[in-house]
Amino acid sequence: MKRILIKDLDNHIDEQVRIQGWxxxxxxxxxxxxxxxxxxxxxVQVAHYKKGNLELAETISMLGTESALTLTGKxxxxxxxxxxxxxxxxxxxxxxxxxxxxxxxxxxxxxxxDQDFRLDWRYLDLRRDLNRLIFEVQTTxxxxxxxxxxxxDFVEIHSPKIMGAPSESGAELFSLPYFETTAYLAQxxxxxxxxxxxxxxxxxxxxxxxxxxxxxxxxxxxxxxTGVDMEMSWIDSHEDVMAFMERWLAYTYEKVIEAHGEAxxxxxxxxxxxxxxxxxxxxxxxAHDLLEDLGYKLPPGKVFDLDPGAERAIGAHFxxxxxxxxxxxxxxxxxxxxxxxxxxSEGGSLTRSFDLLGKGLEVTTGAQREHRYDVLQTxxxxxxxxxxxxxxxxxxxxxxxxxxxxxxxGLSRFLMIMLDLSNIREAVYLFRGPTxxxx
Numbered sequence: 001m002k003r004i005l006i007k008d009l010d011n012h013i014d015e016q017v018r019i020q021g022w023x024x025x026x027x028x029x030x031x032x033x034x035x036x037x038x039x040x041x042x043x044v045q046v047a048h049y050k051k052g053n054l055e056l057a058e059t060i061s062m063l064g065t066e067s068a069l070t071l072t073g074k075x076x077x078x079x080x081x082x083x084x085x086x087x088x089x090x091x092x093x094x095x096x097x098x099x100x101x102x103x104x105x106x107x108x109x110x111x112x113x114d115q116d117f118r119l120d121w122r123y124l125d126l127r128r129d130l131n132r133l134i135f136e137v138q139t140t141x142x143x144x145x146x147x148x149x150x151x152x153d154f155v156e157i158h159s160p161k162i163m164g165a166p167s168e169s170g171a172e173l174f175s176l177p178y179f180e181t182t183a184y185l186a187q188x189x190x191x192x193x194x195x196x197x198x199x200x201x202x203x204x205x206x207x208x209x210x211x212x213x214x215x216x217x218x219x220x221x222x223x224x225x226t227g228v229d230m231e232m233s234w235i236d237s238h239e240d241v242m243a244f245m246e247r248w249l250a251y252t253y254e255k256v257i258e259a260h261g262e263a264x265x266x267x268x269x270x271x272x273x274x275x276x277x278x279x280x281x282x283x284x285x286x287a288h289d290l291l292e293d294l295g296y297k298l299p300p301g302k303v304f305d306l307d308p309g310a311e312r313a314i315g316a317h318f319x320x321x322x323x324x325x326x327x328x329x330x331x332x333x334x335x336x337x338x339x340x341x342x343x344x345s346e347g348g349s350l351t352r353s354f355d356l357l358g359k360g361l362e363v364t365t366g367a368q369r370e371h372r373y374d375v376l377q378t379x380x381x382x383x384x385x386x387x388x389x390x391x392x393x394x395x396x397x398x399x400x401x402x403x404x405x406x407x408x409x410g411l412s413r414f415l416m417i418m419l420d421l422s423n424i425r426e427a428v429y430l431f432r433g434p435t436x437x438x439x
Contacts (some may be wrong), residue, residue, distance in 0.1 A: 001072065007041035009086060012075045019044065020090065020096070022127065023067045024108055026060070032062050035090070036083070037071065040132065045081050046071055047091040056093060064104065066127070068097035111334060115423065119431060122439055126429075133267055135428060137260050138415060142207060144255035145228065148248045154203040154230065159192035159207060161185060165389045174210045174223075183274040185211035188408055190340070191393045193231035194369060197404040198396040205230040207411070215434050218310075219423040220361060224432040228414075231369075231406030238342075238352040238368040241405040242328055245356070245366065246279045249326070256418070268419050275326055279356070280318050283331040287314055304333040306355075315360025325417070331352045339383040340376060342405075352405075359416035366407030373397040 001018040009017065021039035050057040063069075074087040081087045085413050104120075106340040107127045112118065118125040119387060125131060146156070163184045166173050174185040187385045189206050196204040210227035235241060254273045265271050282290065287306065288311045291298065298306070306314070306329070318327045331350045335341060341351040353367035370376050376397055387394065415427040430439065
């Protein structure tokens with residue numbers, strides 16, 4: 001007999017069906033047993049009259065919650081039942097995977113343990129509908145991102161994650177033995193995206209793992225995360241990248257709302273709307289003036305930068321004054337940007353770069369890249385870099401590379417912003433941090 005999903009049971013009234021799922025609740029009464037069964041599509045009540053089959057009744061009485069079951073029975077209307085006004089009258093039950101008793105914690109219990117404990121038992125934690133919805137949203141978002149790119153002539157690439165030289169400044173770098181030498185886990189596909197520009201691909205994107213040896217224990221940092229990257233050629237400035245990005249992001253919101261808007265509002269209490277384009281823009285200098293007006297004092301060492309509190313203050317200001325969750329902060333000083341960001345003017349100190357803040361959380365860094373070989377060399381030296389380790393990268397720009405730019409976007413941070421999640425550990429399938437390598 002073919003399996004029927006719980007969401008489709010109302011199409012099978014007065015029919016015998018076979019369902020499969022997990023035992024969420026068991027009410028074992030004197031004469032009756034009621035099982036609440038859950039599959040990926042919903043819940044259904046299954047009723048069993050004990051005296052009808054005493055052996056089956058005994059099997060049910062021994063079941064632990066979250067056991068994986070196959071059940072056969074007749075679907076009947078029952079207006080008393082709150083779960084869709086129907087129930088299944090049980091005829092047979094097979095225990096496919098018995099759950100040990102007691103569970104480490106009840107995923108649908110009244111009280112949940114702290115997050116770190118739940119991460120130890122992530123496969124149980126993920127059984128909660130809330131968590132499944134997060135990853136349904138992620139799936140739809142990634143599909144929408146790809147759709148938009150493909151509709152605009154982009155090509156998908158998959159760059160190596162084992163590299164012979166650092167892909168960024170050399171800080172926050174994981175190294176590993178590699179035969180007779182040392183290799184590094186990729187901090188970014190940046191160099192390879194730019195190689196695609198030199199190769200004439202013109203427009204590329206990648207969604208893949210990124211590794212950062214960052215010892216932070218904040219609610220927004222991970223040592224491994226999914227990066228969403230793009231690069232495009234023949235641009236006039238970083239404004240072309242920002243203009244593309246905001247339309248791409250608005251399209252992604254549109255598709256997520258279409259597929260999950262009601263469920264998101266019901267589950268997370270978040271009413272999603274498509275962000276209006278263009279997003280607000282503010283230069284770094286203007287951001288510092290704004291912070292001063294708001295009475296926010298940057299900590300020492302952040303003269304050319306923003307700290308998380310400053311980002312939140314800027315985000316709150318634009319939400320209050322313009323009703324916008326997203327704001328670009330542009331024209332970052334070269335001092336705090338990578339050597340390959342193009343300067344706004346020759347000999348100047350500002351770059352053609354931007355960060356995108358979403359609800360006060362940095363979700364994107366992007367820029368127009370420097371594509372002139374001699375200028376790149378000069379900027380690398382100005383950063384104190386040695387040219388030999390990055391010579392293969394520099395060679396990309398020796399034989400006709402067009403003006404180009406792009407961005408790197410944090411997928412899990414995006415989910416945090418969209419769903420108002422308080423911690424990035426909730427927005428990633430399996431979290432990796434300085435002290436967590438399992439499960």
